[in-house]
Amino acid sequence: MTSSKGNGGWQGEAGFNDRLQQYRQQALGALGDLYGQRPDFTEVTSRVFAELRLANRARPEVLGELDQAREQVATDWYQQPDLIGYTCYVDRFAGDFDGVARRIPYLKSMGVSYLHLLSVLKSRAGDSDGGFAIEDYRQTHAELGGIDDLERLAAALRKAGISLCIDFVYNHTAREHLWARKALAGEQRYRDYYYLLETEAEKQAYESYLDEVFPVSAPGNFTFEPALDAWVWTTFYPFQWDLNYHNPEVFLEMLKNLLFLANKGVEVFRMDAAAFSWKRAGTDCLNQPETHALLRAFRALVAIAVPSVILKVEAIVGARQATMYFGAGDYQGREGHIAYHNALMASLWRSLALEEATKTAHLLRDLPHNPAGTAWVNYIRCHDDIGWGTLLDSAAAHWSSDAAELERVADFYAGSSAAGQTYARGQRFETQAEHRVHGTNGTLASLAGLEQALQDGDRAAVNLAVARITVLYSIIFSQSGVPLINMGDEVGLLNDYTQSAAGSGRDGRWLHRPALQGPQAPLHRQAAKRIQAALAQMARVRAAQPVFHAQAEVDIPTLAAPAVLGCVRRYRGQRLVALANFSGRAGAVGLDEIGAPDGCRDLIGTACAGADGTLTLPPYGYAWLLC
Structure with a gap:
């Protein structure tokens, strides 16, 4: 065991009582929205607060010190520019928990300070939805190691300055639970x-x-x-x-599970499938008011018992609904501390296929900004498919697509278009009928053209694929929030067709969940080195510039070049402009368009400045400029 004896958390009972006083009304308000009409509501809340006190008393001393540091000094630690994320399945990344510990130097070489280990808790045998059918919340997969091994890994990561995130699957359990x-x-x-x-x-x-x-x-x-x-x-x-959260016993049991894992050293909980958690007759049972009340309750209770812990919300919903999972109206900033920006992810892939940035610019400009004290998690790929439905909108917003356009985009990533074969090597996911769009599977490298280029032995096409990969990452590293590297993106990992066909049964998402391994072909190795170097450079530059703080003021300028996305950031006297070209043709941006007629200092990227006051971005080029 790596934890020292529980000391009652930060400042013991006195500290707990102070936080209880601070957050009690928030907690009671959220619990009241869930269970306030029950005759036993007072008893329910008493039991909830009793569990908090028990968890705080059992808090290991080292975690109490982390609580204190974050409460006193680093309350915005998850909004800082140096928080760089990495996500992986343990077995595919390093075999087991001990293997992950041995790979800490590898993570640090990329600037990683936040590690999301997917599906570590014990799931049912056989088909388990990629490990998201939990049989026991207090055990881990035996082949990865035991719960004490996870605790030791959390301690090793924490010592290296890396926060551990795991999935908290709270909408459902396995049938075998x-x-x-x-x-x-x-x-x-x-x-x-x-x-x-x-x-x-x-x-x-x-x-x-x-x-x-x-x-x-x-x-x-x-x-x-x-x-x-x-x-x-x-x-x-x-x-x-x-799970039936109309029953407060379910909430209480799941709260106890979360607190147990927090006291094992988990610092971030990915709140899986959040949008589905409350059911109401006569509705689609998505995004219900009580869905948000559940998250408000979890957040307030975490703040009382384990205050260094944060919640990451996974709500794969329409773009208009996603921001609501930070909290809305009187509850702004009281739900997820961080949340997946799935709409941005899907929009970036749309822009790459269509070679236009206009709709992504509208998305970033028009949707509500995240409230104070929150941050987006920005990503290109993850263990799931690219869900295109988030870009549909009943009000036909400027950033939205109709079904026909999304059909063309999905076709593009499946390798075909009206003009013929495309560079992408992905597969459709859960497409029900000929003209219905659902999702797309594939690794970043295969979708971006690297797989086909390597098969053809085409060095120029390899260079373009590498440029597509790096321009996409330049965007998520320059946006507000936590940039999240999906395992294997950094080395150009390709689709695993054998795993998809044989190892997963019916779930096509295993196509983009291969084991991490070094490229064998020389051309692939060269590409991987360039990708890894580019991502490491982005992480270094980002970490050193305060302007990348998640609460920076952000403007999205309207540019003449339709394929170029611009982002202007301002924070504490710094002004940074990020540019990204989605086209296979060069794009020019006037310095006056980005409010920098007197020029800028180049931090990173591939832009060339002309004497005529323009910046030229090469095909799939990018630039970060201090202006």
Whole structure:
């Protein structure tokens, strides 16, 4: 064990009581929105606060010191320019927890200070939705190591200045979870932990309002369980049973699990599938008011018991809804500390396919900014597909696409277009019908053209693919929030067709979840070195410039070059301009367009300054300029 004896957290009981006083009303307000109409509400809240006190008393001394440092000095640590993220499956990255510890120097070489380990908690055997069907929240996968090994790894990462993030799958459990097994055995207490519908008519009354997450591989939202003589709500796969948060016992149990893991050294919890967590008849059961109340409750309670911990919200919803997961109205800044900017991710891929930046510029300009005390998580690829639905909008905003345009984009990344074969080597995901767009699978390198270029032995095409990869990363490193490197992007990792075909059953997302390995072909090795060097340089430059703080003032200028995206950042006297060219042709930007007629100092990038007061960006070029 790496943790020292619990000392009652920062400042012991006195510190806990101070934080309880500070956040009590926020917690009670959120819990009241969830359970305030129940006759046992006072008892529920008393039990919640008692669990907080127990968790704080059990807080290891070293984590209490971290609480103190972040409360007193570094309250905005997750908004700082030097927070650089990396995400991976443990087995694919390093084999097990000890292997990850041995690879800390590799992470530090890229400037990483935040490590998201995917699906480390014990999931069901066999198909598990990539590890997101949790059988036990207090155990890890045996092949990765035990929970004590995870705790030791968290300590090693913390010593190296890296914060550990893991997934908190709180919308559902595996069918094999103890609660589900007890429900199957007939225990009413645990039947009440899940949504069980007893008639086909009752099921259809809900189903008629619901969309489908996996319309091909897992159509519908309910699974009939003969042992229960009922339909179980299963939003994702039949083996993932949705939890019933109308029952406060469920909330209390999941809170206890979160606090247990926080006291093992987890500093960031990815709140999985947040948008689905509350169900209401007559609605699509997405983005419900209580969905947000749940997050407000978790955040306030975390602030009381384990104040150095933050919540990262995964809400893959429409672009207009995403900002709401920071909190809206009177609750701004009271939900997720950080949240995935999935709309930006999808829009960047759209811009690359269409070679135009206009809609991405509109997206960044028109959507609400994140509230004070919050930050986006900006990324290019992750373990999931690229979901195109986030770019649909019923109000037809300037940043949105219609289904026909998204169909063309999805075709492009599947390798075809009206003009013929494209450079991309991806696959459609969960496309239900010929003209319905759902998602796209593939690694960054394969989608950006590196796979095809290497197959052709075409050095010029390899250079263009590397430029596409680096220009995309230049954008997420220059935007406000936490840039997140997906494992393998830094070395140009290609699609794994054998894994997708043989190792995953029906889940095509394993196409872009290969094991990390060094490229073998010389041309691939050269490309990988260039990508890795570019990302490491971006991390170094970003970390050294205060203007990249998440609370910087940001403007998105309108540029004459339609394929060039511009971003102007201002923070404490610094002014930085970031430019990125989505086109395979050079793009010119006038210094007057970016408010810098007297010129700029080049920090990083590939732009060339002309005597006529213009900057020329080469195909897929980028520049960061202090002006």
